[in-house]
């Protein structure tokens with residue numbers, strides 16, 4: 187009998203490929219855990235479930251888990267989830283409506299109180315709405331030793347840049363978020379408001395009642411719209427003159443307010459003539475450049491001038507600089523969907539591919555990679571410079587760059603969502619405290635994007651401590667990627683210096699370097715086979731944990747990604763990559779799922795360990811140890827999904843983990859009852875290996891029906907994801 191305890195592991199249901207994988211993997215985990223007295227519950231935090239929760243049609247699991255994350259009892263396994271752009275949100279709403287759920291349309295314009303109220307609810311679902319809520323701790327992401335050794339033995343290819351490669355990064359460097367940043371550290375608890383004094387003398391409160399704590403860093407900055415447009419016009423002309431592909435790399439999901447607006451500027455800059463001529467017609471039809479070319483083209487059907495406007499877009503595409511394409515076969519350009527090209531994944535993929543992206547005809551070519559804000563663009567230029575000069579990084583020999591990232595309590599840009607404004611009227615934006623003192627101010631023009639960020643002190647202390655702990659535990663130098671010339675970083679550096687003094691750093695190499703220098707230094711060491719921890723703020727955490735894994739391991743799916751929660755609980759994330767929408771397409775078209783669940787396997791080990799420690803259930807430790815060993819065998823035997831039909835896919839990889847795990851459980855001696863319980867299962871899985879693999883392979887090559895995309899049908903999906911009767915029966919017999 188399982189012991190009576192409040193402790194449980196919460197395994198999240200999310201979206202797309204990770205959700206599909208869960209339908210196959212979780213039944214195995216639950217069956218094994220139950221035998222060891224470990225309780226696992228699920229919570230649905232998919233974008234569809236979060237929409238339903240906003241309208242009282244489902245439990246608000248995200249809020250529940252957000253509260254849990256602030257307690258020591260938290261033990262949450264968090265798979266990647268969709269951070270929805272507006273086009274994705276609208277598609278999810280349409281699917282739910284078609285399934286009979288009474289949820290309103292996404293309001294095209296919020297001009298009535300009712301529309302405003304609906305939009306406010308949908309805004310809570312939009313973009314990066316899950317991670318900032320659950321991440322009540324800082325981030326520890328690294329390639330486990332076994333994965334790094336595997337990658338060295340089975341290196342993927344990082345392609346060389348061609349001689350004279352024209353690929354380069356274009357960034358503003360002036361008049362952008364980085365260059366306009368101002369920052370203060372608060373000397374007492376306070377309540378702030380953000381006010382726009384317009385040139386015409388009106389005072390408009392943009393936000394009030396913003397509670398801040400002593401020691402908290404508050405920044406404000408602006409992206410100047412006119413300069414952004416001039417920069418984009420230049421970049422387009424340069425791409426045309428150089429005859430390279432034009433591509434823009436933003437994070438419209440995580441930076442859910444600022445980046446869709448910047449994306450809209452890019453769409454309008456590329457199609458400047460079309461917008462000059464038809465901008466009013468598009469606006470009147472509620473078609474926004476911020477939602478991308480795809481949404482605009484899809485919405486032209488109902489317009490009187492629809493055909494004419496479509497022809498104008500096509501002519502502009504034919505005459506403008508050549509665009510990069512995310513899917514050349516389907517004619518989907520870099521400017522179609524704001525959430526298709528996400529800088530953290532797209533730039534490393536570009537580097538891995540020798541600096542080339544894909545053009546209209548599917549051919550590869552060099553690109554002008556446009557990253558408008560200069561805060562972090564230099565990191566990618568540093569990598570490109572290094573690879574151009576020294577050749578591709580060789581996964582067989584290079585060192586590793588793990589990351590310790592500041593993100594707790596919506597640190598830095600994560601907390602900017604409710605403090606980012608597209609300025610309606612020229613004037614001055616001020617951050618004012620309760621006493622009426624102006625802490626920060628900027629003159630702004632209409633169209634500028636102004637934003638503020640907060641970074642609380644406790645998360646910074648925890649982050650510095652985590653960095654030192656990791657440096658000590660792995661005997662690895664730790665570099666803080668901070669730029670003293672940047673206002674926010676200068677404030678942070680003061681704190682880092684203070685808190686480092688409280689730590690025992692004897693014998694450790696700890697440096698503070700600007701992101702560009704830190705990157706070059708880490709690459710130099712990496713080429714010598716040396717490891718270097720990158721200790722970064724939130725955005726570089728996101729960028730570096732795709733950049734280095736993709737170069738070292740070919741993918742960030744193989745990362746261990748742990749969030750030691752400040753309150754004492756644990757959030758165990760799976761991998762560092764996203765929800766891989768193209769994998770769902772492959773499953774639906776040919777019943778093959780390429781998703782690699784290694785991240786899930788890694789996450790479960792510390793989750794079971796935590797359970798063992800907190801609930802005092804020894805069986806949980808046995809589960810952890812045996813799963814760890816099984817994952818080692820899994821890597822040795824190379825059981826990750828292949829890329830192509832006819833090899834084992836995600837489901838086959840789960841079978842092998844189940845087999846190795848059962849064998850480890852059967853042979854361990856720490857718990858004789860568990861060993862006895864798993865012996866028959868281990869034997870039957872081994873005996874039926876070929877039969878099970880055949881049953882799994884037999885379904886490949888045909889379309890699969892899961893009854894939905896954002897809210898697939900549970901029964902249909904379970905049937906698709908568990909096609910081996912022999913495996914299902916063996917598990918049921920446990």
Ligand SMILES: NC(=O)C1=CN([C@@H]2O[C@H](COP(=O)(O)OP(=O)(O)OC[C@H]3O[C@@H](n4cnc5c(N)ncnc54)[C@H](OP(=O)(O)O)[C@@H]3O)[C@@H](O)[C@H]2O)C=CC1
Pocket residue numbers: 265266267268269270317439440525526528531532535740741742743761762763764765766767768780781782783785
């Ligand atoms: N933690 C989270 O919740 C995160 C969520 N997201 C969200 O995911 C969505 C898609 O984002 P996108 O940037 O395209 O990122 P994806 O990770 O979905 O896509 C990038 C590429 O990563 C590879 N990849 C990532 N994970 C795996 C895996 N487990 N198995 C195999 N391949 C994998 C694939 O590349 P390849 O072809 O090279 O194999 C994939 O095409 C967005 O909604 C985004 O906001 C994104 C990042 C993190």
Ligand SMILES: O=C(O)CCC(=O)C(=O)O
Pocket residue numbers: 269313314315317318439440530727728731762763
């Ligand atoms: O929160 C998000 O939108 C994505 C986060 C992400 O990409 C990451 O944590 O690596």
Ligand SMILES: [Mg+2]
Pocket residue numbers: 530728729731732762763
């Ligand atoms: Mg990321």
